[in-house]
Amino acid sequence: MKDSDGVQFLQWALPKLHLQWPGFRKVRRQVYKRIDRRVKELGLSGVGQYRSYLDAHPEEWAALDALCWISITRFYRDKGVFQCLEGEVLERLARAAVTGGEQELRCWSIGCAAGEEPYTLAILWRLSLAPRFSALGFKILATDVDPRAIERARNGCYPGNSLKDLPAEWRAQALSPTTDGFCVKPEYREPVTFLVQDIRERAPDGPFHLILCRNVAFTYFDEALQRETLQKITERLVPGGALVIDSLESLPEGAAGFEPWAQHSGIYRKSVSLEPGQFI
Structure with missing residues (x-):
């Protein structure tokens, strides 16, 4: 062509x-x-x-x-995002959950492709934050429109180039080498549930403390569909919860109820006083 x-x-x-x-x-x-x-x-x-x-x-x-489904991802993609999640965002969310008497921290990875993003999140939590929050459960729901991608995610095995950005010590602890790559160990798979789902048509019930929607809605969807997607996200994100988009993406013009989290572009905190429909 x-x-x-x-x-x-x-x-x-x-x-x-x-x-x-x-x-x-x-x-x-x-x-x-x-x-x-x-x-x-x-x-x-x-x-x-x-x-x-x-x-x-x-x-x-x-x-x-x-x-037109685009799937380009790898473990620890955009390390600045995961460093910010590890160093600040997840700790604050976890402390707020414990203070509020909650039993677990719930995350939603939208457009998870073959599972690299949610597995990175599971590895990060278990190796860095779980020792400090041993009484707090950690669950990740990962959704994607592509059944083939979800099948690969559930299989949990990857070629070495998918892991090139993952810290070497994390890779050694969380993945087992195979003849043609690496497979995620069972204890790092356990927190993650994969589901074939099109965010344009439906969404899980929630609520979630952390939602990641990177390189999906705010890159490929038109403005009207972006606003619909943001509405679904907002309705399912707890007050004070975190929304992560790509650093090169932006929320729809005029979207209210979110404020940048720290200095990292692409991470937002939902206002604790956001009223239904206020974001549009």
């Missing part, structure tokens, strides 16, 4: 899926390859004919949507 044809097609198709072109600019060639394969499967001559096919077959839009 020529780049000019691909750009024209995506700029036409993405808004119909409530997705935004700027988020796909850098990963567009990955999407092109998937679309090319789909075009060949359908016996079509090119992307122009595929556009006509979409007009004539509305059910094909779901297939195109799946071709």
